[in-house]
Amino acid sequence: MKTLTKRLFVRCVPLVAAMGFLMTSVNAQTPAAPAAPAPAASGKTMRMVVSFAPGGAGDFLARLIQQKLQERLGQTVIVENRPGASGTIGADLVAKAAPDGNTVLITNQLVVQAPNLIAKIPYDAQRDLVPVVELGGAPLIFAVNSSKTNATTLKDFFDEVRKNPKTFSYASVGQGSIGHLYGVVLNDQAKIDLMHVPYKGSAPVVLALVSGEVQSAFSDYATMKPHIESGKLRLLGVSRPYPATPTVPTFDKLGYKGLESYSWIGMFMPAKTPNDKVQQLSTEVNNIIKLPEVAAKLQEMGLEMPPTSQAQFATMVNDDFKRWAAIMKTAGIKPE
Template sequence: MNTQHWLVACGVAFSATAAPAQDAYPSKPIRIIVQYQAGGSADTLARLVGQGLSKRLGQPVVVENKSGAGGIIGTDFVAKSAPDGYTLLLTVPGPISANLVLYKKLPYDPRTDLRMISDIASQRTVFVVNPAVPAKTFKELIEVIRKQPGKYAIGSWGPGTQPHQMQVFMDKTYGTQTLHVAYKGEAPMVSDLLAGTIQMTSGSAATLKPHIESGKVRPLAVPAPARAKALPDVPTFTEQGFKDPVYVLTAPTSLMAPAKTPNAIVERLSREVAQVIKEPEVQQRILDMGAEPIGNTPAEATAAYKAFLPVALELTAATGASLD
């Protein structure tokens, strides 16, 4: 399974009716909704794509941040918006996957209320340890942890997220005894990692790369079948013999629309997004963020989502996390 991109369709019933006035699209400004505060990676990608789309479509593209409730507020806003191509969602994986497990009652269902336009970029993560941990490989780390049950803590940016999934899998599979420490975001988690309050985590390549280069943290592995372009010297989990889904699954930041948005509008937006992402300066900006450009078609993005989704839900469920 090619997990570097969302992998294969979300069973979203993408029925769409022809729009009589779609030749005139767009005739007014377009909004891209981001579920998190300004300044984060999703917000940066939205503004990068929006800028390019505005030039190509001849209409302003405005980014609006509707944060809160683990991405639910922004996602629900777009899911319930008019399906006319003027309100779009730039989303990270959690609100359209893990939230289905973490919350018993979601006001939206991403599988039926939204449809894919394009995957924008794959956000790469890296598993790192504080230099005080005497392990140079992931296999060595498991042995170190086994010898001192309860001593080592792994930080995450919230219950059910990738580092939490790894912590639960490690303890269940290898008989280790580790602690999980959940933070309200990546910044405080990394701060505690540098201080030695927690000993390990998996975080974004963009955030951790400067600390790796300065020697303040030690990288052990990156998820996904291929190495991260931002960290070419760091081996994958797969290269080290760890091929379970928790070590290879990755997912992109995606552009979506309300489910009943006409096919012609979705296809037009997808084509324009692909052209924006092909621009050398845009590609470089994305790479500088520690991500990797995609810009695929609606069918490809939908197909990728369907393959990713059941695996992501299973891994999230295994953590036992609930945010209701």
């Protein structure tokens, strides 16, 4: 198992975004980038640095809240995409920005995973960035192709995998993604040999699963929904309780530990930003994502909208640093 794991991760530095399914499944509904707004009376400009390219969920959310945030703060707010290096380019820019409250990072949980995957990161995410607010998230779901297995439970499916070694595979949105890592952990805990097949995004993952190219996959509910309703896909496990899948058991309840994380998008600021500015931004953004028209858009994307306080989000981020470090250690991964 350890040999296989090392082989799988030997080239995982150029990661596909860990939250790739959310970053690639909203292209059709992403609004065009608006023209830069007229300068606000204060003359100050807030930069929302998105650590991924236009067209993904982080970019969509930034532009969704941009105008409303500008109105509430009374200053110009612009969106600036700084993709690359698994989100570390954008994160580095914000980590080293002046802590005046006018530079914000929008990223996903790659910010807590990258230190365990990339050896030379030019900043310390725990020291140089302060969590501000969670914008939304979704759990990871394990599904199987209904025509490729009769299993209706995760136990039954794993029993089938054990009886047919080197036959079954699972798809994820790429090497180093949450789905990839969760598959490694499940292989280890269940003593099975599901083979990993990486794809470039959620849509290709689900297409491969529906076509039978792979027998199982980790993906998000929104992308799989039509195929679940048609009966082509069957859900066997979810990383945490999810309103859209109330009858699907969590991995924890099924006896598999350490798989409680979910894919989130959050906002960060430079660590030395005055606390009053951090708290103000957290409050304003929380109020914005609760607005009916914004909440409806998030729901369309399959995102939950937990109204977390700044302290609650900071605790979640800190827990994820520990959780992913433990998962990487279990998987035998070392920064490269």
